[in-house]
Amino acid sequence: MREHDMLEKEEIFSKVLRAGRRTYFFDVRATKADDYYITITESKKFTEEDGSFHFKKHKIYLYKEDFGAFKEILDEMTNFVLNNKGEEVISERHQKDFRKFFSERTEEAETVLVSESFTDISFDDI
CATH class of the missing domain: 3.10.450.700 (Nuclear Transport Factor 2; Chain: A,)
Known part of the structure; x- marks a missing residue:
């Protein structure tokens, strides 16, 4: 050669x-x-x-x-991910307690949804 x-x-x-x-x-x-x-x-x-x-x-x-185009799209994509999901890594492989964390977060969200979606209504108001 x-x-x-x-x-x-x-x-x-x-x-x-x-x-x-x-x-x-x-x-x-x-x-x-x-x-x-x-x-x-x-x-x-x-x-x-x-x-x-x-x-x-x-x-x-x-x-x-x-x-130029590659860098522009890469910047746009990375900014989108970071702006929408933050820098914290959330996945089974990277977080040993992912299922527990996800389950707790889901329960919290359901509790908030139930409590925020229910309003005390008095039938006297109707």
Whole structure:
């Protein structure tokens, strides 16, 4: 393999985000014309019953001409989620007492709904 071919496969700039069973790799790479683009790779670890494991990887290639629109939509989507659900993670995997928490919250909500929806009415008022 020629030296130039080897160089084009190397990352120019990289960052790694480890998030539980998932790892995200953000890499700046160079095209053959020596322009830059970004790859985002999600690697997820799967463990087999026998203790062995394997990784599944998904990759996105993001080119400069798409940066603006991609960033705009990503910002819009993340803001929507945070504005509507907050930053607290609520899920079975991330909260051991999720079912208890959800059950208590549902009971509280039902109690509030019942108490707020009922009004004392005197038949003398009719």
